[in-house]
Amino acid sequence: MPVLARRIEAAGISTVVVTMMPDVADSLLTPRVLGVEFPFGHPFGLPGDSRLQRRVLEAALVVLAGAGGPGTRVDLDVEWPVPVREAYRSWQPTEPSPIVAQMLKRRPS
Amino acid sequence: MRVDSFRFLPRSFQPLYADPQPLDGESEVVFSPFEKRLADATIALLTSAGLYVQGQQEPFDADRERRDPTWGDPSWRPIPRGTSQGELGMTHLHVNPADVIADHEVALPIRTLDTMVAEGSVGRSALRHVSVMGYQEVGLHTWRGTTAPEIIEMLRGDGVDGVVLAPV
Numbered sequence: 001m002p003v004l005a006r007r008i009e010a011a012g013i014s015t016v017v018v019t020m021m022p023d024v025a026d027s028l029l030t031p032r033v034l035g036v037e038f039p040f041g042h043p044f045g046l047p048g049d050s051r052l053q054r055r056v057l058e059a060a061l062v063v064l065a066g067a068g069g070p071g072t073r074v075d076l077d078v079e080w081p082v083p084v085r086e087a088y089r090s091w092q093p094t095e096p097s098p099i100v101a102q103m104l105k106r107r108p109s
Numbered sequence: 110m111r112v113d114s115f116r117f118l119p120r121s122f123q124p125l126y127a128d129p130q131p132l133d134g135e136s137e138v139v140f141s142p143f144e145k146r147l148a149d150a151t152i153a154l155l156t157s158a159g160l161y162v163q164g165q166q167e168p169f170d171a172d173r174e175r176r177d178p179t180w181g182d183p184s185w186r187p188i189p190r191g192t193s194q195g196e197l198g199m200t201h202l203h204v205n206p207a208d209v210i211a212d213h214e215v216a217l218p219i220r221t222l223d224t225m226v227a228e229g230s231v232g233r234s235a236l237r238h239v240s241v242m243g244y245q246e247v248g249l250h251t252w253r254g255t256t257a258p259e260i261i262e263m264l265r266g267d268g269v270d271g272v273v274l275a276p277v
Contacts, residue, residue, distance in 0.1 A: 001157055001276035003132065003249050004241070006139050007257035008272055013264055014143040018275040023114040027129045031140050035112035041158075041204035043275035047212030050221065057221050060273045061231065065147050070140035075112040088117050090205060097202045097244070098178035 002028035016064040018043045018056060022073055032067045034060045035075035039082075039091035046081065132248065143271055145232075150270040153235035155260075157243030157276040158209050158216040159201040161186045169200035169242040181244035183251035185260055187237040192219060203244050204277050216277055236267045243276050 002025050005015040009031045019025045020043065022035030036043060036056060045052035056076065063074050080087055096104060115123050143150075159169045159182075169182040188197070197213050199206040209216045217238060225231040239260055245252055264272065 001243060001274055003135060003253060004155065004257055004260070005272075005274050006135060007253065008261055008264065008274075009141050010139045011261045011265070012141050013261070013269055014141045014271040016271070016273055018273060020112075020117065020276075021114040021126065022112050024126050024129045028131055029135065029138060035114070037112040037116055039117040041206075041277045042208060042215050043156075043277060044215055044218050044221070047208045047215050050214070053214045053218050053221050054224070057218050057225070057273065061147055061152070061225075061271075064152075064271045064273065065143045065150075067143070070138045075110060077110045084116070091117060092119075093202060093205050098175050099244075102178045 001025075002030040005030050014064055016060050016067075018060050022075060026071070026073055029071070031070050031072070032063050033073040034063050035073060036078065037075075038078075038080050039087040041091045049081075052078065052081075132253075134253075145270055147231050148229055149232045151233040151235055151268050152222060152231055153238055153264055153267070153269045153272045154217050154219065154222065155239040155241070155272055155274040156217040157201075157241050157274075158199055158204075158206075159242035160188060160197045160199050160209070160213065160217060160240040162188065162192060162196055163198040168198055171200050171202055174202060174244070180246055182242050183245060183249075183256050184241075185256050186240045187263060188217065188219075188240050189237055190219060190223070190234045194220075201242055201244070201277065209277070216275060232270075235264070235269050237263060239263075239272075 016032040025033045
């Protein structure tokens with residue numbers, strides 16, 4: 001996703017990336033980053049939680065419009081409203097992705 | 110506070126993200142200042158959730174990924190701004206799709222953006238938003254060579270001033 005943001009930005013259109021992995025986005029020279037400490041699959045929050053979804057989108061737009069230069073990163077101070085262990089389990093697919101399944105098969109027993 | 114980028118990542122995946130390096134040709138700083146007021150601007154959303162309009166667009170190709178696990182479908186879908194809840198399907202084998210299917214605002218906050226437009230804090234929602242599927246081959250060759258230029262052409266044609274991208 002940082003690559004798409006960079007290409008769009010290089011074409012003259014401003015971007016912001018909302019991401020659970022802002023350290024990675026930073027390292028890949030993403031122009032503007034909003035970090036969210038949310039489980040994967042949920043960049044704007046929980047289903048039905050329109051307040052949180054709006055809070056994230058508003059913060060993203062503030063970063064988009066207000067960043068003074070490249071490499072701007074803001075981390076959103078929101079605690080995920082579900083216990084970590086439960087959230088960790090629930091974001092993952094019900095069966096391993098093909099690449100993970102392949103890695104598990106190759107792992108020495 | 111500083112976001113912990115690894116909080117929800119399985120420990121065995123963490124080395125894969127410990128020292129990310131820019132791809133060849135991606136080491137230059139890029140930045141386009143946002144010149145307009147938000148209230149006058151056109152904003153597009155871009156998700157990597159693998160969303161598509163059911164009955165109108167092909168799903169992303171999960172069957173090929175199952176056959177070739179190092180490959181990910183590099184195509185993209187334009188998502189019309191008037192898309193309603195329940196119209197979108199999702200193809201992404203690396204996350205549980207249940208919450209996004211239940212409420213696409215979790216990944217693509219079309220309604221939320223529409224609300225801000227109606228209130229006047231944002232000028233316009235783009236005519237079309239964008240969906241890609243985030244699991245991609247190493248090197249991102251097709252994304253860089255084909256997908257990104259096609260998306261940019263559409264965004265330009267639609268007069269988009271800013272894009273909010275959200276990987277899942």
